[in-house]
Amino acid sequence: MRKFLLTTLLGILLLIVAACGADGGDSEEVAGDSSGDGGDGGDFTFASSGLYPPFNYSDNDKLVGFDIEIGTALAEEMGMNPDPVTNPWQTIIAALNSDKFDAIIGSMAITDERLEEVNFTEPYYESGAQVFVAEDNNDVTSIDDLNGAKIGVVVSSTFEENAKEYTDEVITYDSDVTALQDLLVKGRLDAVITDQLVGMYAINENNLAIKQVDEPIYLDQMGIAIKKEDEELLDKVNEALQTIKENGTYAEISEKYFGADISGE
Incomplete structure (x- = not known):
């Protein structure tokens, strides 16, 4: 009798384990489907020093400024969530190339030396x-x-x-x-x-x-820095930048901070 009960309990336990395994497989498949949506959505994390008013600075513990609003507008145009962060200026390129963020939107001048380490978008102001x-x-x-x-x-x-x-x-x-x-x-x-x-x-x-x-x-000429190998993101940001210039979003942000359109276009 005891042997029969043990056998029955063992059988029930195996059925439970098998059921859990099946559920886990289904959950993993759903997660895989949600991440394979063609690259849309997600966070667009962009960095600046946070010490460069009126371009990027802290106001009541919140990052604000021209660069921050441009980055936010670009993220929204790309269907992504804007995620501005700060990083010390002297290590900001190294941090980008270490995948700490997606881009540098921090009034970075385009130079030949920097072009050896990163790619730049078209200039977004001069x-x-x-x-x-x-x-x-x-x-x-x-x-x-x-x-x-x-x-x-x-x-x-x-x-x-x-x-x-x-x-x-x-x-x-x-x-x-x-x-x-x-x-x-x-x-x-x-x-x-x-x-x-x-x-x-x-x-x-x-x-x-x-x-x-x-x-x-x-x-x-100031550009948005992106990792050398991330050419897809470079193209997306360039396209979004052109769009916000054409639809008036850029000019509206620029007027807010400088009383003029500083795009040079």
Whole structure:
């Protein structure tokens, strides 16, 4: 009798295990079907330093700015969920190539050196490398006065390389905001080289007592950086970028931050 009961219980247990196995197989198949939807949907994770107002910065612990809104518009155009994140600027390309995010939308200038490591979309705006000094600084009145000066720049930026053409005293910062504020500390800096729009924003919106010197040193074209091997995403972002320029979304975002369309088109 005991043997019969054990045999019966063993049989019931085997039936339960078999049933669970069948259910598990069905669940796995459904999961596989949901991921094979042609690449639509999902998150579009894009990175910036988060320290570059008005392009990308934190406001009440939320990432905001021109770059963030452009990235959000691109994600929505591609049918994806926007997921903006931050990463230190000096390691941002390495982080992209380590699959920490899908793209860099952080006002990154397109350079030959960077093109060796990543691909860039078509430029999404153009701006100039501008010299700024304290409002009461009358010693630096032209680009020629930068020779031998103490110049502040963001680390690993194109501005850092440019500053080294004028002086050995290049002081690097994680944030343009901090560099510009240091112009007001006597004896700390003679000048800062940064994006013209960033400096003008600090003057107009933050009432920082600084002024621009001369015309821009040069113009940069800014692109969205994407991994070399991700050509499909590059094409999708380029297509979405063209669409938001044509349908007025880009211009609306640009007008909000700069009072003009900075696309150059």
